[in-house]
Amino acid sequence: MNAAIDFINILLPVLYLTTFGIYFYDFMYGGKNFSNSKRLFLFITLLVHASYLILRTILFDHPPITNVFEIFTVLAFSVGFSYFILELLTDIRGTGPFIIIFSIFFQIISTLFIQDLVEVREVLRSNLLGGHVFSALLGYSGITISAVYGILYLILYQDIKLNRFGLIFNRLPSLEILERLSFVSAVIGFFMLSLAIIIGVIWLPKAFPNFSYTDPKLIGTSLVWLLYGIGILSKTFGKWRGKRVVTLSVVGFVIAILSTALTNFLSQSFHSFY
Amino acid sequence: MNLAAVTINHHTAPVELREALHLSAEEIAGFVQDAKGKLFNEGLIISTCNRTEIYGIPVDNKVDYNQIQKFLVNKKCVSNVKPENFRNYTSNAAVKHLFSVIAGIDSLLIGDNQIYHQVKDSFQLADELMFTGYLTKRLFDAAIKTGKRAISETEISEGAVTVSYAAVQLIEKIFSSLNKKSALVIGVGETGEIAAKNLKERGIGRLSLTNRTIERAEKVAEKLGARILPFNTFKNYMHEYDIILSATSSTELILTKEDIKNSMKRRSYSPVILMDIAIPRDIEPTAKEIDYVFYHDIDSLNIIVEQNLNKRRDEISKVEKIIDEETAAFFNWFNSLEVAPAIKSLREHFELIRAEEVGKNINRFSNEDREKLEIITKRIINKILHQPTVELKRISEQGQNSNDAAVKISILKDLFGINNIDEEEKH
Structure with missing residues (x-):
């Protein structure tokens, strides 16, 4: 279980960077290559991230909100998820890279410094x-x-x-x-x-x-x-x-x-x- | 394939000549009536403000381009046309040219998809006049497919490439929806009227017009369902409008920075777009310094137009690739028309010889060997015909060069006397 969490912890920045890359490519060059599939990439990233947060909660017996690095990963998810909902509701697709970059920033910091806390106050x-x-x-x-x-x-x-x-x-x-x-x-x-x-x-x-x-x-x-x-x-x-x-x-x-x-x-x- | 095309267009002739040779729907009907049977068996005529193009399958090999050109020139009684005002195409080049026209890359305004509809209408007219045949109908399907692919698979028709549409594109970058906005058009000459019409077509919520000559404003307002503001008092109501478009022929400023400032105060600095498409300009350019005032003149709109045209030019190579693919597909089909019957005739010819010889000599074989004889002789024929069959199929699938296919089929028929047999059978 711990190994799975460690793996997803490293995987998440990679997924966010890939999603950002696709959104950025679509923003720069337009066309029809990624105009629909980029949303699917974001969805997959968020799904993996949600699984990661649930796994952490189960394994460490507390929601990941007890220190700043746990909070950063929730914040990365929250920003990405809020944008995903906004994109679904408004169908405005050109602004993704400017928001997903925040998820990348928060997630990278979290990935680098997060610890497996079992004992919390x-x-x-x-x-x-x-x-x-x-x-x-x-x-x-x-x-x-x-x-x-x-x-x-x-x-x-x-x-x-x-x-x-x-x-x-x-x-x-x-x-x-x-x-x-x-x-x-x-x-x-x-x-x-x-x-x-x-x-x-x-x-x-x-x-x-x-x-x-x-x-x-x-x-x-x-x-x-x-x-x-x-x-x-x-x-x-x-x-x-x-x-x-x-x-x-x-x-x-x-x-x-x-x-x-x-x-x-x-x-x-x-x-x-x- | 002996498809011939004669065209006079914006690449080859000045506008006066293009206008002189333009054919209306009635004139096309007359042209078809006279040309069908004399010049062409089937065909198509496209005539727009930028081009008149005649495509057709000539009745025989004696019909040449000069005859087609003369036919058109005489029909329209135009005297000052030179041969260099025409361009002529045949077979593969004619098909490719038609596909380039419908895809918009031969247009004066690259990517103009109006030509797609015009070509479609021309085909429809040819069909109604019973000028189309098996070949032109198939050509029509292929042309439509090419046009559709160019529009959907490339960005050849994307972006505004006229000043009036660039103005609309700019407006739509500021306001999300025009149906809740109001617009005032100052000056309803030709330019102002087109601009007002564009705004109306894009669903502007409220449209008002003002003009020095009230009669002219009334005429345009009636057409567009717009309100009229008196020219000498319109500044009092300016603050009620989100878009102000000026296109007068005045040599002096109509709106000063001070006018705009006052108006902005009255509308609590709610954003306003000022489109000055007049030459000389109607609105003081320094008005753009005021917050929430988006001032644009012809020069700034031309920047958008030029950028979009450049983007469209970059798409031409993609469209050309589509044209090549569709031309090849069309000739695959066309060559198969000639190749399949040729293969059939060749096989029937050899089978006839085989059957005759087997029939003559069958009594020399025992009953047990007769079946084997049938099998062996058929196998020999198959082996002999394998290579020619493969080669003919290859030519048909190779696409564009229909002359190669025709020459090879002709040689084959001559060598084996297949034409003579076909004709004898007919008699």
């Missing part, structure tokens, strides 16, 4: 923690995808303004669609983050009686949550649109990444569990 076996982490990950996936579409919007906006009718112009969907995708992903991300915060607020005092509200992770997440909240409200009430909303989404994503990096690698936080 009792506090990490709580169901509430599971709900908290999964909703937070879906939230982060949402804001990651929102930021990617936001960046693509800004690039296409500039290209059209400056009469640059290259690959980006030819392959990407319209500005209006990119803005909508970015916004919908942000709303889903915001909703899931809100859920994660609510569960966290309920669970936190029980798990960590001595926690502090000045914890960098709490501050970072609150800031991200607030930014997205302002952006969504402004867009909903018609005050902001286009560039301004997508820029906010990109800024929110950068803050979220910085906050995670600071919390897990630089500062001391109760969110660091390993």
Whole structure:
């Protein structure tokens, strides 16, 4: 069983890289070679990844959410899976490589540093923690995808303004669609983050009686949550649109990444569990 | 195969000459009526604004290209046509040329798939006029297949290659769906009218027109079901429109940057597309500096057109490969028409000789040996005919050079006197 997990752990970056390669080829050269089969490659990759997560949960007797490298593999899956659903629902196929690259990034880091943890602290076996982490990950996936579409919007906006009718112009969907995708992903991300915060607020005092509200992770997440909240409200009430909303989404994503990096690698936080 | 083709097109003749030799459907009917039986047994005439092409199976070997050209020129009473204004093709080259035409690589606008429909209509017309025959019908199927493959297997028809379609392509890169958008066309001369028509065809939600001469605007608005805005007050309503397309013949600016700024404020900076397809320009180009204003003029649209044309040019080699494949397939079929009966005649001829000789000498053999004699003589005939049969089949499958097949069949028939036998049998 352990050997199977180790094998899939190495296989996953290879699968994501292959899928990325196919999506990238299709983006660069178009044609009919991979326009349909690339989705099948992504599906197979996600299926193997889901099996890997289930195997880990069974073998190590806890869901893979107890340290940052376990979380990264779930995040890689979550980003890939969210994109897969989005592609199925919208049939917009030209943006895959820009999102799958995030799955590659998260999965490679996880593959390199993940450990086979059997013994975990009792506090990490709580169901509430599971709900908290999964909703937070879906939230982060949402804001990651929102930021990617936001960046693509800004690039296409500039290209059209400056009469640059290259690959980006030819392959990407319209500005209006990119803005909508970015916004919908942000709303889903915001909703899931809100859920994660609510569960966290309920669970936190029980798990960590001595926690502090000045914890960098709490501050970072609150800031991200607030930014997205302002952006969504402004867009909903018609005050902001286009560039301004997508820029906010990109800024929110950068803050979220910085906050995670600071919390897990630089500062001391109760969110660091390993 | 003796298919002949005579063509006058944009490669060979100026537009005045092409116009002069253009044949309407009625004229084609008259042409067919006069040419059938005199020049051709069966055929096809394609006549569009860029080409008039006559394809046919001549009634005999005496019909030459000059006769076909003269026939057309006399029919249209045109005097200043020179022989170099025509191009002539025969057999393989004629089939290939037809396939290149239907695939769009011979068009003025490479990959223009309008020609596909025009060739299809021409075949239909020839069929209605009973000008088609067994060969041209098969040629039609092969041509249609070639055209379809070119469109579906390559990108020869992809992308906008006219300014008006480039404008639509650009609009569709900004707005996802035109049916919820509104457009204002300023100036409804020829260009403005085409642009308005394109927008209407792409399903624009609301279309308004404004023109200095209100009568002209009314005429176009009636055709397209559009609203009219008075020219002297249209700026007051500009903010209501997502797309503003200007195509007036004015020598002065119609819209200044200030006008656009005011309009953007009123529409809370909701994106707007300004398409200035007038020469000289109608809209102040610095308007593009305003956020959410997508200003484009003829030059920027021409960039899209040129890029798409280059992409189409890159696809020509793929289309040529399809044409080669389909030409070979067509000649496989055509050669088999000649080869199969030739093989049959040859075998019947040898079988006749064998049967005659066996019949004459059968009494010299005992009853037990007669059966063996049959088997042995048949085997000898089969062995003798094996190589010629294989060779003829090979020629038929080799495809394009139908002359090779015809020459070899003719030699074979002459050497064994098969023609004489066929004719004797007929008598």
